[in-house]
Amino acid sequence: MRARSNGLHASLRAALIGTILLGVLGVTACLDEEETYDPQPAASSAGESRAGEATAAVLACTSFQRGVAVFPTNAAANKKAIYAITTDGRLMQIWDTDQWRFDFPAEAAGHAGLRFKGIPAVFPTNAAANKKSIYAITNNGRLAQIWDTDRWNLDFPAEAAGRPRLRFEGTPAVFPTNAAANKKSIYAVTNNGRLAQIWDTDRWNLDFPLGHCSNITESG
Secondary structure, three states: OHHHHHHHHHHHHHHHHHHHHHHHHHHHHHHHHHHHOOOOOOOOOOOOOOOOOOOHHHHHOOOEOOOOEEEEEEHHHOEEEEEEEEOOOOEEEEEEOOOEEEEOHHHHOOOOOOOEEEEEEEEEEEHHHOEEEEEEEEOOOOEEEEEEOOOEEEEOHHHHOOOOOOOEEEEEEEEEEEHHHOEEEEEEEEOOOOEEEEEEOOOEEEEOOOOOOOOOOOOO
16 A cells, blocks of 8 residues: 555656646746847838747747737738737737738837837728827826838827826727828826827827816826
């Protein structure tokens, strides 16, 4: 009986050690993939950039915050771009051609240290040419707009509208006011709970659809 018990314990120990080794090897494989991938800033949009080719191994080792946005790059051919924020706050674009690819639009626009939270929104600036704007909230509450022309660009619409101290949280939404002229309204909630509308004419504008409350101040 004791010999059988010792054999059972040995088997359990072997299984446990095997499980631990598999876990360690799996984590090491992920770290190796991430360490060997060196993303260079993308010079252009999803249809043109080859900043990084998203292999299954690399994406399998990337984890994301909750929620994504999707943009059709070629609806007839079932091609699309997915926008998501990684758990360490990087805004990632993942798109399919003959294979899955990815890049980091904000970093490609020259903002390598910018980090995001929440869920991004995407708006077609020129759908036929696969051009779009992405809207996302940074870790410190700034509303960012990232859009592609012949390269990635980035600005802060609320600050351009003269509200540099306004900060936001949650997920923005975007609505076309004049799609042919690439005009839109952005809707976002401030960090003190106010609903803001930011829209572009010949410049960025901002107001609060429900009015102004004198008891609420803007925070930076």
